[in-house]
Amino acid sequence: MLVILLLGAAASGVAAGGGAAGADSNAPPAPxxxxxxxxxxxxASIDWYRQARVTMREVNxxxxxxxxxxxxxxxxxxxxAFAAARARAALLKLTPDAxxxxxxxxxxxxxxxxxxxxxxxxxxxxxxxxxxxxxREAARRRLELLRARxxxxxxxxxxxxxxxxxxxxxxxQQIDTLEQSVPELRNTAAATEPPSTAxxxxxxxxxxxxxxxxxxxxxxxxxxxxxxxASLSRAVSGETRATGDDLRSLGxxxxxxxxxxxxxxxxxxxxxxxxxxxxxxxxxxxxxxxxQETSLLRRYGDDLxxxxxxxxxxxxxxxxxxxLELLRVAIVIGVVLIGAVFWRFLTLRYxxxxxxxxxxxxxxxxxxxxAIALVLVFHFxxxxxxxxxxxGFAAAGIAFALQNVILALAGYFAMLSPNGIRxxxxxxLQGPFGYxxxxxxxxxxxxIRLRELAGDPPKPTGRIVVFPNSVVFTGTFFKNPNGEDAGxxxxxx
Numbered sequence: 083m084l085v086i087l088l089l090g091a092a093a094s095g096v097a098a099g100g101g102a103a104g105a106d107s108n109a110p111p112a113p114x115x116x117x118x119x120x121x122x123x124x125x126a127s128i129d130w131y132r133q134a135r136v137t138m139r140e141v142n143x144x145x146x147x148x149x150x151x152x153x154x155x156x157x158x159x160x161x162x163a164f165a166a167a168r169a170r171a172a173l174l175k176l177t178p179d180a181x182x183x184x185x186x187x188x189x190x191x192x193x194x195x196x197x198x199x200x201x202x203x204x205x206x207x208x209x210x211x212x213x214x215x216x217x218r219e220a221a222r223r224r225l226e227l228l229r230a231r232x233x234x235x236x237x238x239x240x241x242x243x244x245x246x247x248x249x250x251x252x253x254x255q256q257i258d259t260l261e262q263s264v265p266e267l268r269n270t271a272a273a274t275e276p277p278s279t280a281x282x283x284x285x286x287x288x289x290x291x292x293x294x295x296x297x298x299x300x301x302x303x304x305x306x307x308x309x310x311x312a313s314l315s316r317a318v319s320g321e322t323r324a325t326g327d328d329l330r331s332l333g334x335x336x337x338x339x340x341x342x343x344x345x346x347x348x349x350x351x352x353x354x355x356x357x358x359x360x361x362x363x364x365x366x367x368x369x370x371x372x373x374q375e376t377s378l379l380r381r382y383g384d385d386l387x388x389x390x391x392x393x394x395x396x397x398x399x400x401x402x403x404x405x406l407e408l409l410r411v412a413i414v415i416g417v418v419l420i421g422a423v424f425w426r427f428l429t430l431r432y433x434x435x436x437x438x439x440x441x442x443x444x445x446x447x448x449x450x451x452x453a454i455a456l457v458l459v460f461h462f463x464x465x466x467x468x469x470x471x472x473x474g475f476a477a478a479g480i481a482f483a484l485q486n487v488i489l490a491l492a493g494y495f496a497m498l499s500p501n502g503i504r505x506x507x508x509x510x511l512q513g514p515f516g517y518x519x520x521x522x523x524x525x526x527x528x529x530i531r532l533r534e535l536a537g538d539p540p541k542p543t544g545r546i547v548v549f550p551n552s553v554v555f556t557g558t559f560f561k562n563p564n565g566e567d568a569g570x571x572x573x574x575x
Contacts, residue, residue: 115170117174120126120171120174121167121256123317125260130310133307134382137303137304140300143296152382155382159375159378160264160267162371163347163375166371166372169371171365173361173365173368183215192235192238196228204230206221206228210222215485254422287407294404300346300391301393308386311386314380314388315376315383318376325372326369329369333362335358336358339354339355340427377471418453418457420449424452425446426443437498437505440454487528487552489552490527490529493529493553497525497549503559503561504525505524508540509549509559511530513549519534519536520533520534521533526551529551530548532547534547535545
């Protein structure tokens with residue numbers, strides 16, 4: 083009855099393994115069972131879990147996509163990997179090849195050398211008893227040397243045996259040590275970290291750009307984790323299928339022994355049945371956690387595909403919002419540029435005076451450049467208070483350093499006012515040594531040039547006099563309309 087139940091369990095295990103194999107048709111064949119393969123499989127699961135932890139922590143910073151349930155799924159998958167490793171360690175003790183490990187070539191050479199030394203020691207002991215008295219001292223020394231060499235050989239063999247034996251005897255201890263390196267397995271609360279969303283610093287546009295970069299990095303990390311999960315799932319599926327095949331063949335063997343105990347020999351039937359039954363139980367103990375690990379890895383892979391879709395949706399939303407933000411800035415700048423075009427058109431169409439036209443076009447350039455700069459600064463700046471304070475201090479410093487230039491620029495616009503000075507006017511400006519009378523030859527942004535006039539009636543002297551435009555604020559000037567001497571037309575101080 084026990085054999086029938088065992089065969090039923092084996093059949094269900096193989097069926098489940100077949101389903102897993104159908105899902106992972108490219109699963110590699112499972113390697114032969116040994117301590118190295120057990121540790122290699124367990125280390126692969128640990129590496130996958132650590133990669134999953136790092137990826138979940140990174141993705142949580144972009145929007146808390148990974149919940150506590152996802153972290154718990156990864157932790158349970160690693161727990162099943164440790165359970166399967168312990169079950170394999172127990173199965174390895176029942177394997178005949180593991181109980182009597184083969185000697186390596188180096189160990190075989192040591193064994194042959196020891197056998198030769200033992201034979202030499204025995205021969206020398208026999209010879210020393212019948213050797214002549216004159217040769218006994220030399221025989222005794224040779225015997226002591228051979229015994230010393232044999233003792234060294236025994237120590238070397240014992241050391242190599244301890245190294246090779248530790249692989250089998252300490253496998254469970256190595257598994258326990260590996261488990262201690264993963265603190266989440268000992269403390270469930272440590273595995274479920276609260277999701278942390280990184281706050282976007284800076285302006286809205288810069289925050290969107292930063293979020294888009296983080297989303298792209300998270301997408302790449304999730305893709306790498308998906309590939310690692312698929313690879314581990316294929317490996318575990320191959321191990322599950324191989325274990326199920328071993329259990330099925332062993333079940334067939336046990337059924338044969340149960341029906342015909344004499345098939346294993348008249349004396350070995352009962353022993354073979356008991357050994358096979360113990361091995362079948364050990365294989366079943368390996369198969370169960372492997373099936374559970376496969377199921378958890380498949381569930382985790384499905385969750386990864388869902389997170390990938392969520393990241394793609396979030397990326398599209400961020401791109402759409404970023405596009406709208408940039409479109410809004412472009413529209414504002416476009417409105418400013420359209421206004422600049424209308425300004426130029428109206429100035430050229432309705433302003434006939436060249437000086438006033440030049441003044442308006444210059445003001446247009448300054449206003450447009452300032453407007454565009456302010457739009458960009460206030461859109462991308464994150465701390466407007468600090469920005470305004472910095473701009474205020476900067477403007478104060480520039481105004482103090484360029485106060486004369488600024489005063490001259492203000493004088494330029496004052497001269498071009500309706501009652502100001504035009505090229506060709508005769509004016510008298512107050513210089514450092516008195517008034518200078520002349521005809522306006524050029525009005526620049528920071529200075530005015532006069533052709534000096536002297537005499538009565540005034541005639542050109544051939545000299546050119548240059549005054550800063552600030553003279554309209556700091557001094558006094560007289561304007562003689564129509565080129566004739568007259569009283570002061572305007573006084574500015």
